[in-house]
Amino acid sequence: MDEMIAMVSLLQIVLPLVLLVWVVLPSDSFGGFLLKTSGVGALLLALALVAQWAVIPWWLPRFYGLLWVGAIAYHFMRRRLRYDKVLPSGRWRWTEAAVGAVLLAVGLWFATAAIMGRTPPPSRTIDIANPFGPGSYLVGSGGGREIVNAHMRTLDTSVPRYRSWRGQSYALDFFGVNALGTRARGLSPKDPAAYAIFGAALHAPCAGMVVAAESSRPDFQVPQQDTVNRLGNHVILDCGDAQIVFAHMQQGSIVVDPGERVALGQRLGSVGNSGASTEPHLHIHVQRAPASDAPPISGEPLPLRIDGEFLVRGDRLKGRDWKKEIP
Incomplete structure (x- = not known):
């Protein structure tokens, strides 16, 4: 976990600030200036779209964008061009220009790949309602390409162990967001209760029948996890033409039972930190029902939209006050 924090600090704080300082420094030619500024801009855009902005505030890439515009304006105002x-x-100076050109190429490649991830995969997309109660939530992993959705690697049929998890290939992972725009109080606290999403209410995003419900698994201290019982505490809801899977829920929070029929908006339980979860988050995916003798999340994966939106990494979602909507 310390290594992860160090990497995040390097890529999302140190690198952008170094590049922005470089933009402020004078160039000896207009061509060199264009390559330098466009290269830095493209790389900042790529970082904004590809990286997970949860350890540090989600709004920081926008602040970097303002600083980039300000650095360019500074050159014009000071007549340094x-x-x-x-x-x-x-x-x-030629080396400086070459570095700018490389940054431009790399940044545009990654940014383009991330933008392409905003297009749903060529499969039938399932629409569900927003399952969250009140709060603010950030997509940590989601979208139509692996660069923004790590779950998609399980589409690779050449890896035997992925076949048991195939149903989660188009999953979404959500973090909670606090008033500062971060997912937790501190960089990586061990107590799961320090994370904004821990204990967040989950509601049925469709009317259907509960296929499975598990509520006895422990919530782990960060970054411990259970790689055997990967779903941890979970609910699988059959909505007729697809199953919706909620994973990593809070121990003892699930209030529905297998075989029970639930209405749209009915309380299911709360987000926790059980199963193969290194920190509190909600994993949700949609799949076709697997064969009766197959693992529970091995069905055909299906893309999903929440309230009509195909969400990708970095998108934010506001929860609903289901108590007011459905007394």
Whole structure:
């Protein structure tokens, strides 16, 4: 976990600030300036779209964007641009321009791939209602390409162990977001109760029948997890043409039983930190019902929309006050 925090700090704080300082520094040619600023802008955009902005505030990429615009405006206001000179001079300035060109190419490639992930996969997409009670939530993993949705790697049929998990290939993972825009009080607290999503209410996003419900698994301290009972405490809801799976729920919170019919908006339980979860979050996915003798999440995966939106990494979702909507 310490290594993860160090990597996040390097890629999401140190690197952007270093690049923004570089933009402020003078260039000896207009061409060099364009390559440098466009390269930094493309890389900042790629980081904003590809990285998970949950350990540090979700709004920080937008702040970096404002700083980037401000750095460019600074050059114009101070009249530091060399319109009379197109190409750089000297080895150092050409190296600087080359670095800008590389950043531009890399940034555009990753940003384009992330934007393409906003298109749903070519499968029937299932629409469900927002399952959350009041609160603010951030998509940590989701979308139509692996670069923004790590679950999609389980579509690879050449890896035998993925076949048992295939149903979760288009899953969404949600973090909670607190008033500061982060997922927890602190960088990586061990207490699951320190995370904004822990204990968040979950409601049935459709009317259907409970296929499975497990509520006895423990909620782990961060970053411990149970890689054997991967779903942890969970509910599987059959909504007629598809099953909806809620995983990593809170121990003892589930208030429905297998075989029970539930109405839209009925309380199911709460988000926890059970199963193969290194920190509190909600895992939700939609699948076709698996064969009777097959693992519970091995059905055909289906993309999902929540309240009509195909959500991808970085998107935010407001919960609903189901108590007012459905007394």
